[in-house]
Amino acid sequence: MTKLAAYKRNWPVSPAFNLSNIDFMADSQALTVHFPAILASSVHDMKNSLSNLRALITQLENQYPESKPPEFKQLEFESNRLNNSLMQLLTLYKIDASQFNLNIDECSVRDILDDIVAQQSNLLALSEIELIAECDDDLYCFCDSTLISNAIGTLVNNAQRYCHRKILLSAKQEGEYVVFYIEDDGAGYPQNFLADSQKTFGIDLVTGNTGLGLFFVATIAKMHHQGESYGFIKTDNASSLGGARFSLHLP
Secondary structure: OOOOOOOOOOOOOOOOOOHHHOOOOOOHHHHHHHHHHHHHHHHHHHHHHHHHHHHHHHHHHHOOOOOOOOHHHHHHHHHHHHHHHHHHHHHHHHHHOOOOOOOOEEEEHHHHHHHHHHHHHHHHHHOOOEEEEEOOOOOEEEEOHHHHHHHHHHHHHHHHHHOOOEEEEEEEEEOOEEEEEEEEOOOOOOHHHHOOOOOOOOOOOOOOOOOHHHHHHHHHHHHOEEOOEEOEEEEEOOOOOOOOEEEEEEO
């Protein structure tokens, strides 16, 4: 397996063309061919700009070591969410273009969860949200740890929007699967979502939710397989904290 390519790699660039000279009817097929690569290149540029913006936010935060203005909390959360969305778009583009390979290795599940807690806790603390990880030290799974960490981080960001004060990460062996759980103490998933948890992902015109994060996690889960067993996701309201529970199953 090849290692997951760094996001600052050189993306394939389509041959230059002048939009003003295009016959949009005659060249519609050419536009269809070019657009995915143009979109990927644009997303890559946006991600670079966002990295600069996040660095600037960090500099400004350092000027307020004692009492940070509450706006910093929202800035950090939104920039983190936007960065995750751009990363997901780039990864999905590479998967669709057959330019992506998983980096599968035997990984400590405890290390994966501890890394997520270390990455997320400071931001969650600004919202007075506690992030807890529970897992046996001797639990291991075969996975692309970078992708799985990003996927679970996406789910934690989502839980942050709907929980009250607590998010629980846990994992355990269930039959031939290692199952990661993300639970919160919020109101839980709506019934229409639970009834269609394996739904076709699309835009919710009421909320404006694109479903990108859920589609990304489901795609990454399915890419992990052992023989005829494939990874999958489930949602329910059986959280030990009283709210929503999301589970990621890896064979």
